[in-house]
Amino acid sequence: xxxxxxxxxxxxxxxxxxxxxxxxxxxxxxxxxxxxxxxxxxxxxxxxxxxxxxxxxxxxxxxxxxxxxxxxxxxxxxxxxxxxxxxxxxxxxxxxxxxxxxxxxxxxxxxxxxxxxxxxxxxxxxxxxxxxxxxxxxxxxxxxxxxxxxxxxxxxxxxxxxxxxxxxxxxxxxxxxxxxxxxxxxxxxxxxxxxxxxxxxxxxxxxxxxxxxxxxxxxxxxxxxxxxxxxxxxxxxxxxxxxxxxxxxxxxxxxxxx
Ligand SMILES: [Zn+2]
Numbered sequence: 001x002x003x004x005x006x007x008x009x010x011x012x013x014x015x016x017x018x019x020x021x022x023x024x025x026x027x028x029x030x031x032x033x034x035x036x037x038x039x040x041x042x043x044x045x046x047x048x049x050x051x052x053x054x055x056x057x058x059x060x061x062x063x064x065x066x067x068x069x070x071x072x073x074x075x076x077x078x079x080x081x082x083x084x085x086x087x088x089x090x091x092x093x094x095x096x097x098x099x100x101x102x103x104x105x106x107x108x109x110x111x112x113x114x115x116x117x118x119x120x121x122x123x124x125x126x127x128x129x130x131x132x133x134x135x136x137x138x139x140x141x142x143x144x145x146x147x148x149x150x151x152x153x154x155x156x157x158x159x160x161x162x163x164x165x166x167x168x169x170x171x172x173x174x175x176x177x178x179x180x181x182x183x184x185x186x187x188x189x190x191x192x193x194x195x196x197x198x199x200x201x202x203x204x205x206x207x208x209x210x211x212x213x214x215x216x217x218x219x220x221x222x223x224x225x226x227x228x229x230x231x232x233x234x235x236x237x238x239x240x241x242x243x244x245x246x247x248x249x250x251x252x253x254x255x256x257x258x
Pocket of ligand 1: 097128129160161
């Protein structure tokens, strides 16, 4: 995790985490050019797996230009052109986290180009949905954009950061739904498990925000504790926390544990 210290890796291994799956995302500032992305992708596919391996933690990553920086479409096109070079790296799971930030025309254009790239190279897709008031509209726009490409199978796409008002439309569309855990704002462990308990379909997985803001790499194991407190069986906890990500990720031959 490029934004975290080695103590975080150590804590994750101690808590029983089996792998890290890190999306390419916004660095907290806009990069000045394509070279910044080249270096970032090198870090995600070369240096960071080596750093995680020192803690016996397999490291995987997703590649893209995030929706925020996609607003600069010329830069985004340049970044899209270098991604295929990195798709051959052994720890790459697919294209992500792509999506929308403010639901702008430029963001949508670059989202469609990422979908095209994923289809052409037969890659899994990880999608970021916008936050707050942009989420519902943004999620609809994203699902439509993916459905417009018949080569993309919904079961090979995970729509992340779902909330109560978007999770059902994602699952009903045959997509996977990701609930991102945050220590304070957005989905807390209790809110996440409320959502899981209220959903009919079960293609849901949990992940944790691990960026430069306040976030907690152990949010997933902490949510397992919340499930246990509520009386969920060990099998149900294991399925949600471990079985589901394993099922989704096993769709790419690059995802191997042990
Ligand atoms: Zn995101």
